[in-house]
Amino acid sequence: MDETVITVRDLTVELGGTRILHGFDLDVRAGEWVSIMGANGAGKSTLLRCLAGLQRPAAGEVTVFGRPPVDEPAFWRDVVHVADEPAWYPWLSVREHIDLMRAVHDEARLDTDTALELFELTGRDDVAPPRLSTGQRQRLALAMGLVRPSRMLLLDEPERGLDLDFRDRLKEIFVAYAVAGGTLVMATHDDDLAWATRRLTLDAAG
Ligand SMILES: Nc1ncnc2c1ncn2[C@@H]1O[C@H](COP(=O)(O)OP(=O)(O)OP(=O)(O)O)[C@@H](O)[C@H]1O
CATH class of the missing domain: 3.40.50.300 (P-loop containing nucleotide triphosphate hydrolases)
Known part of the structure; x- marks a missing residue:
């Protein structure tokens, strides 16, 4: 290529x-x-x-x-730009943040359960991002970037x-x-x- x-x-x-x-x-x-x-x-x-x-x-x-x-x-x-922490929705869970990204983009690259597993968030899927650790929030930010289709x-x-x-x-x-x-x-x-x-x-x- x-x-x-x-x-x-x-x-x-x-x-x-x-x-x-x-x-x-x-x-x-x-x-x-x-x-x-x-x-x-x-x-x-x-x-x-x-x-x-x-x-x-x-x-x-x-x-x-x-x-x-x-x-x-x-x-x-x-294009996906993963930089500073995204603006979280404090009333939505980890799972709902990933669902939201999937809902607003056609042809998501990963389903929600696969994304939760890949980014090691399965056990934290029902909590809101402000209650995650720093590394867990970063994993969620990356998961949200990777779940949607992109070229860069x-x-x-x-x-x-x-x-x-x-x-x-x-x-x-x-x-x-x-x-x-x-x-x-x-x-x-x-x-x-x-x-x-x-x-x-x-x-x-x-
Ligand atoms: N809005 C701004 N106004 C003025 N200077 C700025 C602004 N944003 C960044 N800078 C300066 O520009 C320079 C480059 O910043 P930048 O964030 O691109 O560096 P970096 O290589 O990513 O650094 P780091 O490894 O710390 O993340 C720094 O000296 C910073 O202080």
């Missing part, structure tokens, strides 16, 4: 008058899993936000699936809060997504999770 699905050319981003990324280039093909690494503040989340159409570059070009990314429903039908995952530190065993499972989940033709771009501090991926390291000057 060699279809290029992300192209970044000479990307420069400024935030609050400070240059975060400068002259950054990237090409990603369908089915690739790319890790963006680097120190705190290097600009990993900022790059993901540019790919998600949530941050306007000061200069340069970004295309995702052949077009500049835009924060619009047609774009989000193809933009993942900001997906490992946060997860124990080592579940990180191994997550690696398998992401490999399966890529093998099926999906594309992953992941900001991470986890060498092990990134080990088999194409790794790019941002320096502090971007």
